[in-house]
Amino acid sequence: MQCHPSVKHWLSRLAKVTCVVGLGLAFAGMGHADDKPSGKRTIAEQFIHDMKEGKISEGGADDHVVQELIIKRSIPITYKYINTLMNTPNAFGPGVACTVCHNSNDPTQSYRGLDLSTCKGLIEGSTESPKHVLFTPGTDPKRDILIRRLRNNRMPLGQGFENSTFTPNHMLVKQWITDGAKNDDNFKKKVLPLFKKANAFGPNTPACTACHMSNQEPPSFHELNLNTYAGIMLGADSVAKGVDKATKVIVPGDPAASFVWQHLAEDRMPPGIAPSEARDHPNTTILSAWIKQGAKCD
Amino acid sequence: MQCHPSVKHWLSRLAKVTCVVGLGLAFAGMGHADDKPSGKRTIAEQFIHDMKEGKISEGGADDHVVQELIIKRSIPITYKYINTLMNTPNAFGPGVACTVCHNSNDPTQSYRGLDLSTCKGLIEGSTESPKHVLFTPGTDPKRDILIRRLRNNRMPLGQGFENSTFTPNHMLVKQWITDGAKNDDNFKKKVLPLFKKANAFGPNTPACTACHMSNQEPPSFHELNLNTYAGIMLGADSVAKGVDKATKVIVPGDPAASFVWQHLAEDRMPPGIAPSEARDHPNTTILSAWIKQGAKCD
């Protein structure tokens, strides 16, 4: 089959915006599902019902279809699939499997004493001091470390893991947060300038303010302004969510809980994944769903 | 190693046409295989024999190598590999594993009561009414629903699953086929114009006739002309196969068996896959081979 130019145009347009999802469920004979009360419908019937009623939202990326088909319909995610994801290469984007490096609670064999090869290990989290869990079963893990590591690119973009997160500049930011994130002379003279300077947190990287320079998106990602103390403390998405509900990016006294510090210090997994890879991988969404559903092991 | 421009050129040319396959079997000492009668040869000997005789055809896409190495040589496909494909993300193109949504015969937990996590479930098919099998063991499944869902993009291209397949326009086409696909006033005034109109079966989609407008390919995909009753009833590939052997796209009285309706109503799996992804994925070819070989469970 040869290629027809106008179809080529459609295909390239579609590929570019990755906006095409597909999952028709139009089986003949399922039309009378609407007669049943909603609690009695199968998931296929409920999906068709919602499609007819226009309750299914317009799509975008591939993750959208997972939202509509799996998450909204509370398809129970099995631990067996989560286990496959942990053991299989390329599960969350191109890369090695999670269990290559995290497969036992012996920290001399496995990074952070983290065992992702069993359900117990996933729930127990990092056993090397400082111990910490990766998520709380039954809650949204979006801000918890397991999902952060899969979604968040280390900042500034272009950072390789080989670039230290213990540079004097990193330590200046961390200490400033630890000390209460005050608008004092130390901040004005030593910390704030770091956000405005290229290569401050790693070689060949842009200044933070190259992408976060005002409360307007575009051009400023997440409506975040790192040019001023007021902007930093206001946080992200203040226009979209309203000033009162803006997402705080600094928690004074607690760098580990501060998004600014998390983004400076945590690299994205799997190791080697490019920041241009989609952050909302369908399998990351499914992993989140399993956690929200209670992280059941059977 | 730095890049040499002329090699770069070769690589990009190769990548573009995805025409490079590789699988040398030139082991020293296997030269005397030709002495054996063909039934006594190992698969490696038979492959080398055919290569020497020029019986191996010139290649194209990656799927070609699977054809030559696996399908033509009747390598027995194990259920174990089929089971891996059903449970593994990205097995048939980028996406979640089949078993996320189809993992039990309880239709309140699993779409269509379809259990792809066991061999029995694969063979049993959809248990939710209307029940149906996905393929017939021992036969070519190309037109059966399991392989259709993996290969066929929903039409018109650009359709998202969230676009209803129960619109009045869809129902007009379906009813017309059910009523015998006659060349009557209803067809001429209500059905035929739908094929010629953009956005008739979903927002922001081209008219069917943008790609299927004559019996000549190119420019018309599959030598299919949806502009006239005669063209629709003649079907696809009438030049390549001859008018008598053209592929019928309408089965009067039976929309479920009519390719026109299948393409309007069925979305491609895995959910979210782009239509620009290769339709003949090597693993789809292997799944088909397992079915043709009898869909054995051990």
Add this chain to the structure above:
Amino acid sequence: MQCHPSVKHWLSRLAKVTCVVGLGLAFAGMGHADDKPSGKRTIAEQFIHDMKEGKISEGGADDHVVQELIIKRSIPITYKYINTLMNTPNAFGPGVACTVCHNSNDPTQSYRGLDLSTCKGLIEGSTESPKHVLFTPGTDPKRDILIRRLRNNRMPLGQGFENSTFTPNHMLVKQWITDGAKNDDNFKKKVLPLFKKANAFGPNTPACTACHMSNQEPPSFHELNLNTYAGIMLGADSVAKGVDKATKVIVPGDPAASFVWQHLAEDRMPPGIAPSEARDHPNTTILSAWIKQGAKCD
């Protein structure tokens, strides 16, 4: 979120050079690891120590991060992961799983009687005559057949597996090596000209000397000069490694051990993979590490 042009620029630059790796290990509270003697540190502590000391090298492709995080730190690779790689599609680049074609030691069912589905089979190697092992446990397998097949593209680039490796031209090269690789009339008149001629070893392929024409890289890949007897016998990388340590590409009398013959006769796995795919796939690196660590089955 809309796209900011300067960030788009960064992303595309990063994607292009695939130079972004990420794996922050900056956990709060792990700072005092430096107090411990090096033998007492956990792998996370040792990694952070080395990062602070600048002992971690600047990165390039994704494989680099695997080197730094896994190989240099001697993370023990489990057979369980190796088994997953053998059974999973796309494990070493886009393609079917190794075990589709190599899953038993019966050569009428499995190419070369090679069983990659068990640890015993991996270690036993090809059982069809001529039998041979794939690697030697405890040694670097870079030049052994298992890793060669995953890394080396068949030459000249553009060769499909369907092109015979038993052509008269192939046989001329092989016989010349078998006969001692002498600089005789046969070599000068029949063998040497083959390296300089396009399409000598397959249709639509460049001459060997299109890429290997001098001891200077660039433009000559691997500083290899196939234009003269002296260049061929000198071998590869003679400038980088020194003339005495150049990599020999011909072993007189032994075509199977000669890189020139290996590259002419062996195709890259998995079948169908394009030569533009990265040769140092992270999982190939991990497979090599498992072999170097002793190829343990438990």
